[in-house]
Amino acid sequence: MTMRFPEGRRLLVPYVTGGLTTDWTDYLLAYQDAGADAVEVGLPFSDPMLDGTTIQQAADRALTRGATTDAILADLTAVGDRLSIPVVVMTYANLVLHTGVAKLQEAGVAGLIVPDLPLEESGPLEQETAAAGIDLVLLAAPSTPDDRLQLICRRSRGFVYAVSVMGVTGERATVAPETTVLAHRLKNAAKGRLPVLIGFGVSTPGQAAVAGRAGDGVVVASALMRRVLDGATPADLSHDVAALRAALDDPIEHRAA
């Protein structure tokens, strides 16, 4: 199953760290009910090179709880019947190479994001995922030159992930100017062939509205995971995601937020 997105609206992809709590798949269902277009599931890794404090803490907590890749994928398989939106897995190269694409395929995973696998290293995995019917999503950064953006957009599947700031994942006070610049450059490079989703530092509905207008949608991770780390339930996060949904659907109203 590869990714299919609804036409004509800004896309919302909220994130959860797999295995973070016993009932972590309930967050996926809550996201779905609140209007998410896909869900991103992080497979916790011991050495998350591109993650800030919040996601690091979430991964640490999941691993301390005894979460394993196999158990998380089993949970995904179990919840599969109740999820109608695509599941995109995000994890680091070591875990992907260790786990293998077949296990992701068996768990019904539709997309895969590997932040430490740049173009030069992604060839073999592109072939494997394509054969398995999984979209390998490539990432672009503000420092990526234009000719490379073209290549990334040509080879990315499902969507292209705009890492909107030079930095790690984490909440930020405002949407950085470089975010909008990168979004426009990527939209030009993608030529409408695939959606441009903005991630890193998109925390509030207001920020989602701004970033979502610049690109085709947003990925929201740290702001949600901080809430879970603080004890928020799936029902609580359903409200948060619904607020993001509303902001994306009606960006004008939320522009000043």
Add this chain to the structure above:
Amino acid sequence: MTVIATRYLREPAVGGRFGEFGGRFVPEALIPACAAVEEAFRDAWADAGFRHQLDMFRTRYAGRPTALTPAWNLSAELGITLLLKREDLAHTGSHKINNVLGQALLAQRMGKTRLIAETGAGQHGVATATAAALFGLRATVYMGERDIDRQALNVARMQLLGAEVVPVTAGSRTLKDATNEAMRQWVAAVDDSHFCLGSVAGPHPYPWMIREFQSVIGDEARRQVAAELPTGVPDVVVACVGGGSNAAGTFAGFADTTARLIGVEAAGGAAMTDGTPGVVHGSRSLVLQNADGQVAEAHSIAAGLDYPGVGPEHAHLGRSGRATYVTVSDDEVLAALHRLARAEGIICALESAHAVAWVLRAAGTDELPRGSTVLLTLSGRGDKDLGQLR
């Protein structure tokens, strides 16, 4: 000879590969930065002016060439000829200065104003702080909380030299996590900062570049040994391996000879012996990891060897058979450190004592028969470890 030469790569293959190892596994944001470091290094390394400048600082500042000291007493006791390459005599007390002088000059050449570094035992951090002071650069050094406790003296040295030492509280709170944090910070500071990595690890070109900067150890030792031994080259070349920079630099001088190359790892942090192929800190190499692919915590009495990975070139040298990697226990290391101190009047670093421990164990066996000639790199001095040893 031809066979040996093909197993040893003067320069890594396309994409920074040493055989199946190496590469550039970093976030997209860092790709231009890695490419810029590679381009700057290629340009500088081919530039006689840069080489001359680096040689000048090595000679007049760092105290090179370092001595080659026969271990007279141990040699007599063990029935071998043991020659010590004295990186402990280099300025700041370890081989780390060789690499850092090169990278600091490179950073200046690239117009960077700050060095970001990770450190375990603190020797690389001290070397970075030193070069930063010399060249008027700012330095930020990431160090695991546990290592800060173990290596308080080196923390004080870094601070005295004007560097900012940032404690890392994530994960195992050691070198592995300090390396993650330094790379995370580099992403955010890449405009004005050079990531001054301390070992032959990380994304291309770091493993190659750092091997080249450290090859001064092996090149000097080759000439010095030739003057000392009738055979010209030793039977065995031995060095300790954490990430493996002093061993890579030493081996570089002897890769095209018949000398056996031996890397000695800590039994609790032996990526070459117990590791499996994996990707950590920007390259594919051998990594200590659990059945789930999580990187394991390494354990060694020496903070500098408390690292679950190893440089990709070592993985290649080991897999291809050009070098052999062995392990020694913490107890053997402590015994070796004491024996070297009493026999030769040299207090070496706990890291370096790993190499000594192997020689003590192997001498007189088939591994190292009586009459063998051995070059051993003493990568650093032991002052930093005294708090731990008392």
